[in-house]
Amino acid sequence: MPVQRAAITGAPGAGKSTLLAELSRRGVTTVEEVARTILRSAGGMALREEDPLAFADAMLSAQLAAWDETRVDGPVVFDRGFPDIAGFLRVEGLPVSDAIARACEEYRFDGPIFRAPPWRAIYTPDDERIQDWQEAIASDRAVCGAWRDHGYALIDLPLVPAEERASFILARL
Numbered sequence: 001m002p003v004q005r006a007a008i009t010g011a012p013g014a015g016k017s018t019l020l021a022e023l024s025r026r027g028v029t030t031v032e033e034v035a036r037t038i039l040r041s042a043g044g045m046a047l048r049e050e051d052p053l054a055f056a057d058a059m060l061s062a063q064l065a066a067w068d069e070t071r072v073d074g075p076v077v078f079d080r081g082f083p084d085i086a087g088f089l090r091v092e093g094l095p096v097s098d099a100i101a102r103a104c105e106e107y108r109f110d111g112p113i114f115r116a117p118p119w120r121a122i123y124t125p126d127d128e129r130i131q132d133w134q135e136a137i138a139s140d141r142a143v144c145g146a147w148r149d150h151g152y153a154l155i156d157l158p159l160v161p162a163e164e165r166a167s168f169i170l171a172r173l
Contacts (some may be wrong), residue, residue: 003070005109006173007081009147009154010116011140012131013123015162019116020079022166028173029072033079034062042157052092060100061086067107075173080143081109083150087143091135105149112172115144115154 015029020030038044038058048055063082070076082104086096118137125131131139146152155172157165 003072004075004076004173005067005070005078006112006114006169007078007109008114008116008157009072009080009143010114010157010171011118011123012129012136013125014116014119014136014140015122015157015165016079016116018162019157019169020077022162022168023077023102026166027171028075028169029074031066031070031076031078034059035080035084038062046101052089052094053097056085056089056094056097056100059088061101064103064107077173078109078168081113081147082107083146083152084143086150087139087146090142090146091139104146108153111152113147114156114169114172115140115151115156117156117159119159122161125158 008019010016017033017036020032024030037050038055047058047093060082063085066078082100085100086104089096089100118133118140120133123133123136147154158168160168
């Protein structure tokens with residue numbers, strides 16, 4: 001069985017990381033969100049705030065590396081993907097580089113692509129999630145639009161606990 005790359009996208013603070021942890025606990029190969037890894041590294045937050053274009057390039061490099069490292073048989077679920085980088089730039093009001101647009105077209109997820117919709121009841125900012133609620137909604141709109149613009153159909157996740165969301169995903173992989 002070849003690798004099947006699926007992804008979870010959507011609003012910040014909508015339970016994606018918790019859901020990926022539950023999928024991993026159930027034996028599914030998962031890939032952590034590259035932006036969070038960058039933000040946790042030295043200078044990562046400053047890079048995002050001071051040079052969003054360079055931050056997008058760093059996300060692209062990290063996403064390409066994560067893509068190349070997925071050499072397993074069966075499903076791999078990514079926390080976000082290439083179109084999320086384009087969505088980030090849209091939110092920032094910046095142009096999407098040719099390299100990012102090309103990656104969105106050349107590195108295709110097999111699907112399904114799941115959307116974690118904004119969920120006010122669980123939304124909490126943290127050290128890396130700096131958006132307020134309205135910005136989280138705008139981010140969801142931008143990243144989902146970028147996925148759709150690149151030819152993907154999104155499946156909305158139900159607003160239920162991570163265990164039930166994981167079962168929802170597993171039934172569709």
